[in-house]
Amino acid sequence: MENTEKKVKFFDKVKENEYYQRWIKSPLTYVAAAMLLAIFQIITLASTGNPWGVSGVFAYWGAWIYEAIGGNVDKWYYFASSGAQSTLDAGFMNHAGTWRNLGIIFGALATTLLASGFKIKKIKTKRQIVAAILGGLLMGYGARIAYGCNIGALFSGIASLSLSGWVFALGMFGGAIVGSKLLVKYFM
Amino acid sequence: MKEVVLDCFGEACPVPLVKAQNKLAELEVGDVLIVQIDHSCAMKNLPEWATKDGHNVEVEEVDDGEWEVIIEKTK
Amino acid sequence: MAEEKTVSRRSSSASRKKPKKNQIPFGVTLVAIILVIGIALGTKSPTLALFWVTGICFGAILQKGRFCFTASMRDPYLTGGTSLTRAVLIAFAITTLGFAAIKYGYAAQGLPMPGMSYVVPVSFATVIGAFIFGIGMVIAGGCASGTLMRVGEGFHMQLISLFFFTVGSLWGAHDFGWWKYHVISKGKAIFLPDVFGWAGAIAVQLAIIGLLYIAAEKYEEKRKAE
Numbered sequence: 001m002e003n004t005e006k007k008v009k010f011f012d013k014v015k016e017n018e019y020y021q022r023w024i025k026s027p028l029t030y031v032a033a034a035m036l037l038a039i040f041q042i043i044t045l046a047s048t049g050n051p052w053g054v055s056g057v058f059a060y061w062g063a064w065i066y067e068a069i070g071g072n073v074d075k076w077y078y079f080a081s082s083g084a085q086s087t088l089d090a091g092f093m094n095h096a097g098t099w100r101n102l103g104i105i106f107g108a109l110a111t112t113l114l115a116s117g118f119k120i121k122k123i124k125t126k127r128q129i130v131a132a133i134l135g136g137l138l139m140g141y142g143a144r145i146a147y148g149c150n151i152g153a154l155f156s157g158i159a160s161l162s163l164s165g166w167v168f169a170l171g172m173f174g175g176a177i178v179g180s181k182l183l184v185k186y187f188m
Numbered sequence: 189m190k191e192v193v194l195d196c197f198g199e200a201c202p203v204p205l206v207k208a209q210n211k212l213a214e215l216e217v218g219d220v221l222i223v224q225i226d227h228s229c230a231m232k233n234l235p236e237w238a239t240k241d242g243h244n245v246e247v248e249e250v251d252d253g254e255w256e257v258i259i260e261k262t263k
Numbered sequence: 264m265a266e267e268k269t270v271s272r273r274s275s276s277a278s279r280k281k282p283k284k285n286q287i288p289f290g291v292t293l294v295a296i297i298l299v300i301g302i303a304l305g306t307k308s309p310t311l312a313l314f315w316v317t318g319i320c321f322g323a324i325l326q327k328g329r330f331c332f333t334a335s336m337r338d339p340y341l342t343g344g345t346s347l348t349r350a351v352l353i354a355f356a357i358t359t360l361g362f363a364a365i366k367y368g369y370a371a372q373g374l375p376m377p378g379m380s381y382v383v384p385v386s387f388a389t390v391i392g393a394f395i396f397g398i399g400m401v402i403a404g405g406c407a408s409g410t411l412m413r414v415g416e417g418f419h420m421q422l423i424s425l426f427f428f429t430v431g432s433l434w435g436a437h438d439f440g441w442w443k444y445h446v447i448s449k450g451k452a453i454f455l456p457d458v459f460g461w462a463g464a465i466a467v468q469l470a471i472i473g474l475l476y477i478a479a480e481k482y483e484e485k486r487k488a489e
Contacts, residue, residue, distance in 0.1 A: 011287045027232055030350035033328020038354045040320055042361030047313060049377040051362070052321070054407040055432060062433025073433075077440030096314040099304065101411055103318020106297055108326035108415030110319070112228070112253070113290030119226050119253030120417045124198040128420045135403025136410075136424035138395045140431020145442045146392025147383040149407035150332040150400070153393065159358035161366075161464050162382035163453035166471075168393040175397020176336035180202075183401055184341075188203055200404030200413065200420060201334060202341055209342070228416060229329045237344055240487060252286055253417075 015116060025115050041159060048096075051156035054104075055149035057097040058140060064092055078144070131187045146171070190219045197226050197254070204230040205237060208259070212243075215261050223257040224250075231255045325412045333400045333409055343486030345479035352479070356472045363456075363465050370461075379454070386450025388442050403428075 014020050028036075044052045063073045067088075073079045079088060092098055112118045123129060143149040146168055148157065154172060157165025194211050196204035208223045215221060225231060231247060234257045238245045244260040297319055305312035324330065335347040366376045383389075400406040403424040405413050410428060413421035455464035 011285045014287055015285060027228075028324075028328040030328060030330065030347055031353055033324050033330040034350040034354035035357060036324045036328070037321070037330065038357035038361065040317060040324065041354075041358045042365070044317055045362055045378050046365055047317075048310070051378045051381050052317075053381075054411070055428070058407075058429045058432040059436045062429045062436065065429065066433055073436070076437055077443060078436035094308070094311070096310050099311050100314040100318035100321070103315045103320075104322035104325070104408060104411040105415040106293070107319035107322025107324075108412040109322075109417075110290055110293045110297060111323045111326045112416050113286045113293055116286040116290070117228060117249075117253040118286055118289075118417055119251075121198045121200075121226055121419060123419050123423075128198075129423060131402045131404070132420045132423035133427045135399040135401075136427025136429075137431040137434070138399030139403065139407065139410075139424075140399075140428045140433070141435040141438075142392040142394070142396030142399060142431075143407065144392070144432055144435025144439055145388045145447075146396065147389070148381075149396060151406075151408050152381065153383070153389075154332070155354070155358070156378070156381045157383070158355050158468075159362045160378055160381045161359065161363060161455040161468060163455060164383045164385045164389055167385050167389045171390040171393025172397040172400075173336050175394040175399075176333070176401050177340045177397075178394075179398040179401030180337055180341045182398065183202070184206060187402060188206065198420075200418060201331065202337060202401075203404075205342055227418075228326070229331055229334070232329045233334065233338075233342075233344070233347075236346065237342055240344070252284060 037155075041155065045159075051152070051160060052100075053097065053148060053152035053156060054101060055140070055143040056152060057095070057101050059144060060087060060095060061092075061098070062140075063088060127187050131183075142175075190215065191222065192219065193222045193224065195224050196230070197224055199225070199230075200227050201229050201233065205234055208234060208238075208257075212238075212259060212261055217261050217263060219261050221259045221261065223259065224254070225257060226254045228253070231257070321408070322412055322415060325408055326416065331409050332406045333404070336397060337401050339479065339482065343483060345483040348479045349476055352472050352476045356469060359465065359468050359472070363461070366456075367461055382452050382454045384447050384450035384452045386447045388446040389450070399431075 041052055059078065063079060066073060074085070079085065087095060109118070139149065143153070146153050147164065150172065153168040154165055157168055192211060192215065194207060196207060204223060204225050204227065208221065212221055223234060225234065235245045235247050238259045243262050246258045248256045248258065250256050301312050301315050304315050331347060332351065335351040338344040339348055369376045403410065403421070405421050405424065410421045410425050414425055455468060458464065459467050
């Protein structure tokens with residue numbers, strides 16, 4: 001009992017500590033974050049042979065869920081390649097991209113907790129649910145037909161000196177403007 | 189010298205910022221707008237915008253993961 | 264004025280008095296769990312551990328930097344702010360150099376370049392897909408990486424959008440054959456060094472990024488003056 005009390009006091013002291021405040025608590029600047037992301041992008045290409053991607057993984061998540069409820073995607077063009085088939089067969093736990101996406105969730109959770117800033121944000125209004133459903137579907141479908149999301153198609157595309165990255169940027173910028181108008185009009 | 193509290197808990201970007209902009213436009217010079225947020229990104233972009241816009245801004249962490257951005261309208 | 268503000272602050276925060284719970288111990292525990300998972304994955308396959316660790320780093324950087332690709336595209340129009348847009352451009356510039364160096368290294372030795380599967384055909388599907396992706400991310404309040412990060416921050420709304428992102432991905436994958444046959448196959452993948460040469464491609468791309476950076480800065484000043 002006494003021990004836990006001491007521990008709590010220790011962490012309360014940490015909270016007041018100047019270096020904790022400066023290094024753990026306060027946010028990074030946008031430019032610092034941009035540089036770190038760039039460095040990790042380069043590390044990712046150098047160590048895995050491919051740049052960073054996020055949304056391709058979601059297609060596999062969808063396929064695993066679909067197969068769990070009795071569906072079959074083997075005949076779909078998207079999953080027809082032998083590479084996609086072996087990824088599907090190996091399963092969720094052996095999929096590297098899945099672990100990277102889970103890592104993003106847990107990494108963000110860890111820094112939030114270390115900064116003592118975690119809070120469950122509940123749904124406040126129905127329009128938030130509608131926005132989340134609609135936005136999620138649009139992102140998912142869009143990312144598949146455009147070969148990726150803001151990471152795989154935009155960030156990694158441009159970094160790979162691919163024209164597709166710039167075209168994606170233009171389309172995404174136009175979509176963001178339309179999305180902003182819709183958001184202000186219907187979802188606020 | 190009014191003081192208005194704007195509840196933006198549970199709202200993700202850019203909702204708090206747009207709501208704050210609209211509300212601030214309604215207020216008179218010298219009034220104070222208190223925006224309550226729990227989105228860590230808004231904790232950065234809201235003060236950034238208000239400072240650039242020339243208002244007096246203060247951020248206070250009221251609780252874990254909850255902030256109040258206090259904006260005094262100056263123009 | 265300053266005094267009045269102090270009063271107002273006290274009154275508004277005193278109304279919701281909750282005991283402040285220190286979350287740092289949970290954070291430290293979670294870091295330990297992350298390490299244990301990393302080691303467990305590493306014994307299975309070093310690749311899984313590598314992806315896990317880089318994922319953790321990406322998530323931590325995004326969260327600590329409050330980095331948001333959605334805002335970088337949305338704020339210029341919505342609020343006139345371009346600080347995130349410019350940060351994203353900086354990330355593009357640095358990665359361009361790093362990627363080019365790696366790719367050139369392989370190409371110079373006559374080896375196949377890594378990551379060329381990300382140089383994809385440019386077609387009408389790229390524009391449409393990116394456009395509806397752009398609409399979706401603004402409405403849902405987070406792009407692909409931002410949605411994951413916000414799930415980690417405790418947003419229920421992004422948990423819903425993550426699920427429907429997955430559903431939408433499956434739907435897109437289902438229709439992909441149609442798009443591929445009717446639209447994508449009419450496009451061509453263009454690798455800029457094939458067009459401008461290595462030095463030219465890097466120069467052109469960095470020049471575009473630089474011009475966009477200047478334009479973003481000027482645009483923000485103009486919007487502020489209005």
